[in-house]
Amino acid sequence: MNLRVGRHAVLGEMEAGRPVTIYVDGEPVPAREGEPVAAALYAVGIRTTRYSPRSGEPRGPFCMIGRCTECAMTVDGVPNVRTCLTAVRDGMEVETPGRKKP
Amino acid sequence: MEVMREVWEMAAKGAVAVLVCREQIPCNPCEEACRRGAIVVGEDICTPPRYDPSRCDGCGRCVAICPGMAVVLLDRSPGGGRARVTLPYEMRDAVEAGGEAWALDAEGVPLGKGRIVRTAKASRKDAAMLVTLEVPEEWSLKVKGLRVRVMSLEAPQEAEMPSRDEGRTVCRCEEISCAEAQAYAAMGFRSLGALRRYSRIGLGYCQGRFCQTMLAGELQEATSRTPEEVGTFRVRPPVRPVKLSRLGGEDG
Numbered sequence: 001m002n003l004r005v006g007r008h009a010v011l012g013e014m015e016a017g018r019p020v021t022i023y024v025d026g027e028p029v030p031a032r033e034g035e036p037v038a039a040a041l042y043a044v045g046i047r048t049t050r051y052s053p054r055s056g057e058p059r060g061p062f063c064m065i066g067r068c069t070e071c072a073m074t075v076d077g078v079p080n081v082r083t084c085l086t087a088v089r090d091g092m093e094v095e096t097p098g099r100k101k102p
Numbered sequence: 103m104e105v106m107r108e109v110w111e112m113a114a115k116g117a118v119a120v121l122v123c124r125e126q127i128p129c130n131p132c133e134e135a136c137r138r139g140a141i142v143v144g145e146d147i148c149t150p151p152r153y154d155p156s157r158c159d160g161c162g163r164c165v166a167i168c169p170g171m172a173v174v175l176l177d178r179s180p181g182g183g184r185a186r187v188t189l190p191y192e193m194r195d196a197v198e199a200g201g202e203a204w205a206l207d208a209e210g211v212p213l214g215k216g217r218i219v220r221t222a223k224a225s226r227k228d229a230a231m232l233v234t235l236e237v238p239e240e241w242s243l244k245v246k247g248l249r250v251r252v253m254s255l256e257a258p259q260e261a262e263m264p265s266r267d268e269g270r271t272v273c274r275c276e277e278i279s280c281a282e283a284q285a286y287a288a289m290g291f292r293s294l295g296a297l298r299r300y301s302r303i304g305l306g307y308c309q310g311r312f313c314q315t316m317l318a319g320e321l322q323e324a325t326s327r328t329p330e331e332v333g334t335f336r337v338r339p340p341v342r343p344v345k346l347s348r349l350g351g352e353d354g
Contacts, residue, residue, distance in 0.1 A: 052277050054276070054277040055277060062274065063312070067308060067311055068308065068312045069306065069307040069308045072307060080307055
């Protein structure tokens with residue numbers, strides 16, 4: 001199932017970015033350059049963007065407009081980056097905060 | 103002690119300031135605040151203030167301004183064994199005339215309950231609000247503070263908190279459910295500010311940007327108060343998390 005928007009009701013045809021690879025907790029994930037990191041994760045079925053420090057429960061993108069902070073991840077070593085507002089660049093390293101290291 | 107005797111006698115006619123400042127620290131806002139020259143610190147700012155009660159008209163400006171909260175007003179004019187003590191109070195929440203508050207001594211030990219007869223808003227940003235408490239005359243001179251708590255002092259108790267799984271989440275950063283917020287309202291928290299200080303709601307990454315509107319609605323409903331009464335979170339810069347390196351002038 002393709003979860004990327006090809007044609008947007010208001011914005012019309014969406015130009016797909018160049019295929020690139022980002023690394024999520026070390027695992028390579030195919031993405032499109034310029035799309036939001038959260039969208040790239042969503043497209044490959046990654047629904048957990050962080051683990052709650054209070055309960056340890058998984059959390060996922062909620063508002064998608066940069067307000068709710070549920071999608072805040074560590075990107076290229078910078079903590080608390082709202083991935084719904086952050087554009088994919090080739091080779092990006094994304095880490096899931098609160099995820100237990102194996 | 104001569105001064106105390108004079109203060110006590112003057113208080114029979116109306117409000118008069120009681121200074122308890124013993125600090126030899128560089129501080130003189132009381133001298134600046136007094137329009138009648140009743141408080142003098144003088145050239146050496148580390149001198150404890152000298153106080154002439156006969157010049158005091160009980161205006162309370164020194165009470166509101168003292169950063170050490172070392173001045174109160176005493177008024178024994180109501181008579182009948184009652185006295186009124188006016189104290190600085192820095193938490194606005196839940197202090198209303200007609201209510202009750204604990205009167206505390208200099209160590210913070212409760213002396214007993216007093217009736218709040220008057221509250222006066224701070225006249226300027228660097229001053230405290232004034233709360234006038236009516237208490238029995240015999241311990242009125244010992245009153246140096248007050249405590250207003252929605253929970254009783256004898257038996258501080260946690261309200262029964264619902265489980266986090268219950269219902270919608272209202273604060274996502276600190277992970278607090280709507281049901282929890284309602285339980286806090288039931289505990290007696292009446293304003294967003296008070297709720298925030300107690301529960302951490304709105305103190306997370308989004309700084310209340312996401313939760314404030316919903317929370318205000320919940321609180322209004324739970325407490326039957328207006329949006330003005332419930333208030334808003336106080337916004338202080340930086341409103342968004344900012345890297346220290348950027349604040350330090352580096353690119354970051």
